[in-house]
Amino acid sequence: MALSDAETIRRTYWRENRRWMLILGSIWFVVSLGCGVLWVEPLNQIRLGGFKLGFWFAQQGAIYAFIILIFSYASVMARLEKRLGLEEPEA
Amino acid sequence: MSLTETTYWVVGASFALYILIAIRSRAGTTQEFYVAGKGIHPVANGMATAADWMSAASFISMAGLIGLSYNGYGGSVFLMGWTGGYVILAMLIAPYLRKYGKFTVPEFIGDRYYSDAARVVAVICLIICSVTYVIGQMKGIGVAFSRFLETDYETGLFSGMFIVFFYAVLGGMKGITYTQIAQFCVLIFAYTVPAIFISLQLTGQPIPQLGLGSTLADGTYLLQKLDQTLLDLGFQEYTTSVRGSTLNMAAFTASLMIGTAGLPHVIIRFFTVPTVRAARASAGWALLFIAVLYTTAPAVAAMARLNIMQTLAPEPGQHLAIEERPAWFKNWEQTGLLGIDDKNGDGLIQYSADPETNELVKLDNDILVLANPEIANLPNWVIALVAAGGLAAALSTAAGLLLAISSAISHDLLKRTLMPDISERQELMASRLAMAVAVLGAGYLGLNPPGFAAGTVALAFGLAAASLFPALLLGIFSKRVTREGAILGMLAGIGVTLAYVFQHKGIMFIPGTGFLGDLPPNWFFGIEPNAFGVVGALVNFTVSLFVSRLTAPPPESVQQLVEDIRIPVSPRSS
Numbered sequence A: 001m002a003l004s005d006a007e008t009i010r011r012t013y014w015r016e017n018r019r020w021m022l023i024l025g026s027i028w029f030v031v032s033l034g035c036g037v038l039w040v041e042p043l044n045q046i047r048l049g050g051f052k053l054g055f056w057f058a059q060q061g062a063i064y065a066f067i068i069l070i071f072s073y074a075s076v077m078a079r080l081e082k083r084l085g086l087e088e089p090e091a
Numbered sequence B: 001m002s003l004t005e006t007t008y009w010v011v012g013a014s015f016a017l018y019i020l021i022a023i024r025s026r027a028g029t030t031q032e033f034y035v036a037g038k039g040i041h042p043v044a045n046g047m048a049t050a051a052d053w054m055s056a057a058s059f060i061s062m063a064g065l066i067g068l069s070y071n072g073y074g075g076s077v078f079l080m081g082w083t084g085g086y087v088i089l090a091m092l093i094a095p096y097l098r099k100y101g102k103f104t105v106p107e108f109i110g111d112r113y114y115s116d117a118a119r120v121v122a123v124i125c126l127i128i129c130s131v132t133y134v135i136g137q138m139k140g141i142g143v144a145f146s147r148f149l150e151t152d153y154e155t156g157l158f159s160g161m162f163i164v165f166f167y168a169v170l171g172g173m174k175g176i177t178y179t180q181i182a183q184f185c186v187l188i189f190a191y192t193v194p195a196i197f198i199s200l201q202l203t204g205q206p207i208p209q210l211g212l213g214s215t216l217a218d219g220t221y222l223l224q225k226l227d228q229t230l231l232d233l234g235f236q237e238y239t240t241s242v243r244g245s246t247l248n249m250a251a252f253t254a255s256l257m258i259g260t261a262g263l264p265h266v267i268i269r270f271f272t273v274p275t276v277r278a279a280r281a282s283a284g285w286a287l288l289f290i291a292v293l294y295t296t297a298p299a300v301a302a303m304a305r306l307n308i309m310q311t312l313a314p315e316p317g318q319h320l321a322i323e324e325r326p327a328w329f330k331n332w333e334q335t336g337l338l339g340i341d342d343k344n345g346d347g348l349i350q351y352s353a354d355p356e357t358n359e360l361v362k363l364d365n366d367i368l369v370l371a372n373p374e375i376a377n378l379p380n381w382v383i384a385l386v387a388a389g390g391l392a393a394a395l396s397t398a399a400g401l402l403l404a405i406s407s408a409i410s411h412d413l414l415k416r417t418l419m420p421d422i423s424e425r426q427e428l429m430a431s432r433l434a435m436a437v438a439v440l441g442a443g444y445l446g447l448n449p450p451g452f453a454a455g456t457v458a459l460a461f462g463l464a465a466a467s468l469f470p471a472l473l474l475g476i477f478s479k480r481v482t483r484e485g486a487i488l489g490m491l492a493g494i495g496v497t498l499a500y501v502f503q504h505k506g507i508m509f510i511p512g513t514g515f516l517g518d519l520p521p522n523w524f525f526g527i528e529p530n531a532f533g534v535v536g537a538l539v540n541f542t543v544s545l546f547v548s549r550l551t552a553p554p555p556e557s558v559q560q561l562v563e564d565i566r567i568p569v570s571p572r573s574s
Helices: A002-038 A040-044 A053-083 B003-024 B030-038 B042-053 B056-069 B073-100 B105-112 B116-148 B153-203 B222-232 B246-262 B264-272 B276-312 B327-334 B380-418 B424-447 B456-466 B468-477 B483-505 B533-550 B556-565
Strands: none
Touching (some): A002 B246, B042 B264, B042 B276, B056 B116, B056 B276, B056 B380, B073 B105, B073 B246, B073 B264, B073 B468, B073 B556, B105 B264, B105 B468, B116 B380, B116 B483, B153 B424, B264 B276, B456 B468, B456 B483, B468 B556, B483 B533
């Protein structure tokens, strides 16, 4: 049935989208509010060169992780859209 | 050539470039004026967004805020907060609003909540956030001119207004986008060059991000040395000094993150790319470009702080004689950013954490970035570049904010609410007029900053977090939230946040009218007013969801709109 196909694609897309948001969102929380704020003291016991690890996450690491997270999300979504035939035409 | 002459040449050249771009990118339609014709490449939009985002405060003040006011680790709230918001934008906001595909943020709120009242509330929230923000930029322009070009504040402000007026009125979003790309290049070059030099001088490592974790000439780690020097002077350790409490730091970081994701002038940048896919990628590029400055800033903060302290106290217990202070020190004393008071009359400058005996009575945050090139003995052209960079940062952010304000007025208030019958040409005319009025209004506020202007940038984030962000998020992720829920939610969020800020900081920031006093013991769970946006957002969410359950569900057409924006193209029914 044509209509239910479109509906299945819609549902699959949204389910997969939410799954990735949840996975990447959890990492987002862990690297920033987790490693940078909540668990900073235990992490500071570990050293990374001249950095205490918790301090490094708060002032450098979290930002690098954010960049990787966004590009990962962009790429998994682009692949998902290709798989489901939801690619937009280039303007 | 003298320093002032060099600065005039460098700043003049950058301004000539912006004007040239403005002439070549005039807007001919409302689509070009509001969203640059939706034809901007995602990498180019990433650069423009980075310039849009990084304000005078990011460029001039942030390193000092981290290194001095927040004493190191505490300043991480700005670094994580002002970058982490882009992850939320990329995943939860930008792609869906791009798919919606119209011109402004209040327009989405008005359509999704099927209500002109919701649109008008969103316009009001937008104007409060953006106007408080733009005052800071106008002041930044005036200050940068007066410090580097030795003009007075007013002349500086008028020159900046003239430039913004020129390209924003002519080109709208199109002109702003291309000038922002140029401004990004100027500001990032101006920020990183002195940072590379100072990192090389202190650690021999040219990359400041690595230099921060490297060793000094004497073999000790830079951060270890900094911690020790601060402890010797009676301060807290640099790498561990928490701002308030852990809860306060978490709330502050979260407020800045969701505030970032709710600021209209940032969101509308993602309306300019051709596809939903491009909007997601563009957020990644934007953050990559922003990160160049945001990962350099903590290195500048630590290195400049150490430099200044080692100038004042080369060895523990040893103090710089007032007679022997270097030339840059005297120069910045004249501007009022540095100040000494030889309290015990021994001819030496004792710098310490104790306000009773501290003789470095004025140490302004901005000094860490502004004086860096002179402290490191860099050539005049580098100092001139810092001036051009600071101006680029302020101008680019001001232009983006002014576009958000003027499009809310000409499109949302005029075209969508008050006079729906005006033609495309009339609306374009109206948008130029609204832009002109917005520039003049911002200039006026820059000349006569209202009492509440200080510290308002942080407030803008709190308000965006508490008002617009929840309305946008719920509008995308829930089909059940109703117009009544959204309107009351926005009003409750902005109300709670303003009430909390006013009760501690004074009504409209008038000193003495705050009835609870700005003291940590009176703070709600120890959360400072600037960090309260996240609580306002929670109130907004709660009110919206609760009221929505009590009111009739949104009409079928709105539920269809939500389905449509969640997916980049409709699935082919084959």
